[in-house]
Amino acid sequence: MIGAALSRWTMAYFAAALLSLLAAEIMMTVGFGFPAESVSAPDTLVLVHLVTIGWLSLVMCGALFQFVPVLTATPLHSDRLQLPALALLVAGLTALVLGFLRLDGRARFEFPFLSVAAALLGAGFALVIWNIALTLRDARPLALPAGFIGIGLAAAGAAAALGIIFALTLDGTTSSAAFVNILGRALPLHIVAGLGGWLTVTAMGVTYRLLAMFMLAPDVDGASPRATLWLAALALTLLVTGGMATVLAQRSLAPVLVSTLLVAIAALALYGRDVLRLYRSRKRRPLELNGVTAGVALVNLMLAAILCVVLTLVGRFSDYIGALVFLFGFGWLSGLMLSQMYKIVAFLTWLEVYGPVLGKTPTPRVQDLVAERPAARWFLLFFFGVWIATVALLADAGQIFRIAALAMTAVTCGIVVQMVKTRRLANVPEPRRLPGNAVPPRLLFSSTKPT
Template sequence: MPGKQLSRWTIAWFASALAFLLASLTLAVAGYGGPADWAGGAALAVVHLFALGWLCQMMLGSLIQFAPVLAARPLARPGLALPALLFCALGTLMLAAGFLALDGWEPGRPLLSLAPLPLALAFGFALAMLAPVLAGRGAWRQSEARAVLAGLAGLAALWFSGAGMALALTGFGPGGLVSGGLPVHMVLGAGGWLTLAAMGVSYKLFAMFLLAPERDTRLRRAGFFAALAALALALAALIMAWLEQDTALPLALALATGALAGLCYLAEIFRLWRARRRPRPEVNMNFSRVSLVFLVATLVLLAPAALLGGPFAEAAVFLALAGWLSTLTLAQMIKITSFLTWIQVFSPLIGRQKVPMVQDLSDPRTVARWLWLWTAGAACATLALLAQTGPGFRLAAALMLVAALGLTREAWAIRRLRHLSPALRPALLPPVILPPHPTPVQGRSSLHDRPHPI
């Protein structure tokens, strides 16, 4: 990745997302939300702190960093990255506080109705940065870019469904949209936006980290068209929900075609894995493979979730968000943090002094230990949802919280180069979160010459 393509605010996006992850898990451990207890305002706040604050911010931050890699073009309007982050965080906090109005906290009612506005600005800024890169100069013909573009369309639809339900909850929209639109909203969020974007990015990352050949195969094209059909059916269901009509048929068809897209994706990743030239994958790829197990389990639960609802629906949504998407995100976050830190600190020093390898910046055993704890917690929480046991769910959430704290500490250690010997550690380090201050070094930008207290 050329240094000029580094986004200045990627680490800030990651840090904000981790803060929301820790907040949501802390509240879950405290008993806000759990089996058959997702309709209250506090529970909805926890869900959106996790899905919107954690996963959505991590995905947007990652796309702002990797869209230029997918399309081999510089990011459009990079100055919008910070405003997008600030508005996304503000909108998430307003939405979470606004949901408390459902529990009787009246000051939250105007927050609930206004929260879609900063989120619209955040998503609009993100689209203004990403869409020109992914859609221009034939980049959209690449399987990775196509999947991400479809995911961004899902993000727009997700906002419309969420804004409509927020207005309905505050008395400004059709009341039937809440009950009829909620399943569509979840499908658009977990599937139409996050999973499609994760598929697109992971095609590139898996090939990069496994040293596997990249090509636009029939499996990728079949998976994309199935995903596109699922997205179109979900949009049809959303329109029917707005009109207060029955959404069962288009939603069921969306789930079926979405499952087909998921199977094509899994088959393509299996092909990449078998074609890899790296004999021993690193820890990020091993746990990315674990996340695929969660994806398989999610696909298995789709049918009973659609037919029976209840615990099966709760478990399927949780598996998608906390199992498949979060495990993949956490595993790759550590690698990406190491990679960006190496680029900032050591790439200007190549040829001038000895530099470490990217993998030297992290401790793979520590990372593996925390990721195993996360996967165990996610699996146990899923079983607790199926069994409808609140104490079991809170205990599993506590395991996930400890794992998230451990991985956050590891990300901090990477930024501080704690795993390097003093001989390899430069005297002045980049900021932990805020962007570095570039100064010229032999015609290039050195991103590590000025310390920062954060």
């Protein structure tokens, strides 16, 4: 990546995402939304969308703007669309939250917040998908990880389209019988397309490349990862096309969801084997912190898959869906996002500050920008908090869940402090901090050319 352009606004995406994560954790701590209220309550919808859009999606968008050009060896289609997309997504999320609060009577403004949110979020995601999709188009034929990202973008479009229909119908902007039917029956499709398609399939593609890059392992290729790619595509096709046809025909979604689950489990099994092979074939034998924590997140993904199968087999899926989604969203996705964000912040800061003077003067290593020992304790506590909170949800122990959520909030603050110190070069000894003509980085945006 030396000489490659840096994404100017990736750090701003990360900052907005971390604020959303902390807001969601504080809400869980004080008993706002699930499990204090039902999974369909407006307060729960606020909490869920702060996590899925405000936290997970913003992190993913920021990371893709930086790493899709690396994956494809092609410049990003447009550097100018990143900031407008971020503004639209943040404004849309704000309107969405106010719209849900208005459903519950907490916000008393007579304003079509949900319809405005549908327009803003639809435009924001459209800019993201357009920018990345055109970058992928210009890079054909695509490398394997980029194929996963393409599937993830399709899932993001499907999830966003369903969300727009839900918002317009709930707001009363439309009373179309077809839209009312979709609102009443297609929620599982929206959830699975978002968490399973957009976030998980995209994360699979990104981790194939990032883990290989950071662990100095050979890039994954061959029959197994390609089978994983095709199975992921098949699962998404079954979910979206089969699911929508079933919804419009007003038939049971159960066969479609079970079929999708079976294909997805097969894809995850192959993905797990591929990642295990990456760990075994790495040239950097001592694992860095992001490699260890990514491994823990992947274990949580497998635990969530096992829990999903068990709950389905015993007929208790609907009773414990909250615990399953929590483990999936925080144990797998949030754990992975935090672990890779920790490394990405260090890596991009190193490129920005020391890339221009590399070869002209001695420079610190990427690892010199971080303090792994204190950060490792924070990550360990984060995963312990997730596991305790998941068990509390399974045991219907609301008070224990809130204590675990409080611990997760404090731990997240600790991880954020570590990232800010990395960005401020606080861990680099003063004599080596800014050698030669090196320029200190800004906190929320990057210079666009490291060399």
